[in-house]
Amino acid sequence: MKFFRSFVGYCIAGMIVMAVWSQLGSYGIFGGYLAAIIIIGPMWYMNHYINLTGNEDDAAFVDMGLAIAVCGIMRDTFIQGGDAFSTSLPTILLVGCGATLGGITAAFIEKDMAKKKEFVNENPREPGLRRSDFEKLKEAKEKILRAKKIKIFQKKSSI
């Protein structure tokens, strides 16, 4: 059941984006903005805000963008055949590498932000730093400091 509801959520998002966006996008920049508002808005609300896709709070976040991209790649592969897929392989690899670098950089910067600020994120289901991540980062930092025998994290009597 859990797999089924994730599957349906991802599948609907992928199909709507890949069928409608390319035609709205042909109207230029503002067609793209319109497509982002009328497609990504509701699909995000359904898949991630209501959490139809069932991303767990302590699991790595799987965005619906993955399903959308696979849907677009497979749409053209089914229409044009496997040879067309291999011509696009360089773009797929480069975008994947760039995304991995972007994710690593974002995580690095978020860890740096967590050192200084109080945590303010109240909703755990968004793509972004979550409370559980914050607690884990804090624990890890405490452990390092304890290993170095620095007493900074003395507990306050009342919080």
Next chain:
Amino acid sequence: MTIQLAIATLIGGFIFPFVIRMAWGRMVDNWGPIGGWMAAAFIVGTVWCINHGIATPMITQSGTVWVDQGLAAGVGVWVASALTGGSKRKSVKNIVAAVSAGIVGGYVLSLFLVS
């Protein structure tokens, strides 16, 4: 694809998950669910402009199969989430669901989008 275009494609893939990770969650914190619509319009829409919308887009399509910036979002947000303490093993179910949903959805689209 030349080396210049390859570098641009790499950086195009970098930008999207980075901006999502930095801003999307905070927008929802500040404005509630409407923040999600704002993020959809002004993160996805704006980054779409540079990656796909302009005349010579940042993500160069080397072949005839459409590679969407959503691939960058899926991969990058997952990597960042895994590095900040998310369990990789628990997310396998969702990854399998997303990939199989994409394949089935692509097949369904190929039934009626034949030009």
